[in-house]
Amino acid sequence: MGTDSGNILFPWLDEPWQRLNAYLTARRLPQALLIHGVDGIGKTRLAETFAQKLLCRNPSDFACGDCAGCRLFLAGTHPDFLKLEPAERGKPIAVDAVRHLIANLSLKAQYGGYRVVVFCEAHQLNISAANALLKTLEEPGENTVMLLLTDNPSALPATIFSRCQRLPIALPDHAVAARWLEQQGTGDSTAILLAAARYAPLKALALADSDVVERRSAVFSEYRDVVLRHREPVSLAERWSALPFEELVDWMISWVMDLIRLRSLPDYPDLDNPDLRDDLRALGSRLHLKSLFEFLDALLQAKRALNGQLNRQLLLEELLIHWARLACSPHVD
Template sequence: MEEHGFLPWQAEAWQRLQAQRRDDRLPHALLITGAAGIGKGRFAHALAASLLCSRPQEDGTPCGACQGCHWFRAGSHPDYGRLEPEEPGKAIRVDAVRAFVDGEGLTSQAGGYKLLVIEPAEAMNQAAANSLLKTLEEPVPWTLMLLISSDPGRLPATIRSRCQRLHFDVPAPDLARDWLRRQGVNGDPDLLLALAAGAPLKARELADPEILAERSKLLDEFAAILAQREDPVALAARWSRLPLERLLEWYSGWLIDSLRLKADPAVRDLINPDQRKRLQAIGERVESDQLYRLLDEAYRVIRSLGTPLNPQLTLEDLLLTLAASIDRQRTRQ
């Protein structure tokens, strides 16, 4: 299974940047954007490996034999830095940025490029973003910042305007299915890609039978709350032990599909095509305004991801609102 190098749907961007490199026209900062699970971090890693190689091949592929390649593979290259939150959902703090950009931090020790990868870039707090901005305003030659973001709108406009944007769309379905097949992924590729919103790396992750079984159990519990057969607070305690971002994607996807099926029972464009009957039944049971209200609440929580959250309290609020939607409906009837 290939774990390094750029991905098939990134070939055009790779060739364009390598042409800029040959012409000595690389930007000082690159903002790499696109959906989660599309391979943005992998592209940045491949580009860094290429730029830190002293004898790259004609297409930019690292030679794998020079000192730079050995250092990079060992994770000890003196001209490569990576900033990320200490824990998922935490902020990248100003001290981490200053440690790289202050003093001699931007001076290459090996005589080539100096690279800094920040992922996710939107996790920088205001002070960290301000510290980075000073460097972007006065770029150092042969230094390249690679900012990776699935939500670039959360970055300050001053940061975005000083970076060259490189955006990756989800690949064509045929290309994504072929890549999943070559990765040896089992399961229905169309279902996996639907659940992953077309993002192949996320689809590969979701191919784990345990993850799909967990999703089915969660949908059972979601329906049980609407039927008033589950305690929302007790369920929130269990759900809080699961990955919050994935859980919220599934939760909002069930609501979206219920609304779509309520409007058109024959609709083909579903996030959860394997759960059509169950979600159609939910759509028939819950009124549209209640479904929209629940979806708005889910989106509110999704927008707050990346900020300090108490998962259990957040999920209690969400699931109590879900249970109350049926009560409000009955009161009006």
């Protein structure tokens, strides 16, 4: 990963990268830094690129890519780089994993420089794991940097959140994301992939080889039919329960947000789902703005509940029944 590579970081990560380097230049590197942004924006790439620079023996703008530290890092065997993540995506990080990490951190850095810890999906720390980590966050040891990554900072225990400095990663401008995706070869599907991924570029790219375009189209058609009373919500919830729940909720959130925009300004120029503009405008003419805001709140609560124990089919039933009732009023505001 030498400095001659144009693909070290994604273009929208330039500003957070400069902030990380500013910490380093000023010798005020946070011991615990919370890097947060939506799933599919490149948090792990940013953290690992910075970790490699910290462990590099000849760093410049980036790690040199050639020294012993870089070679060990790229081989995944650097003893002063530690990574903690759930055994499976969406599963909790258990206390035993944190205790093992703490035991490793009690030892001196083997190469005499920094020790770097990256926590992927930090919001998945369970209560016991979070409590075990508190003292280490406050006093991690000399030249130890802890980078906590999350797409759901509100789900972090308050005790962890309050002990971290924060580095937010914003979604890129739509045009920047689209241009980057086109360079990756997404072609005519770029706009729909971005809409399906809520404008997270890496998530959009991951969807490029899937049936997401067709699936999103089918789901939207069924979703529209519910509010038009052409489809029964409970039976649809049963069928949807076999689909990725987070994906469904994200799509519904983006559609409702666009409905709110179009009800407020019929020619709103920057929809999340520009390919659905005509369908959404037609739906919006049937719905109350206040009801749309209430339904958006319900969807956001459902998204926050993803990390807990829930009956997903039952929650889908509740959401779709709520959605079906939005068109019941005899007038529209």
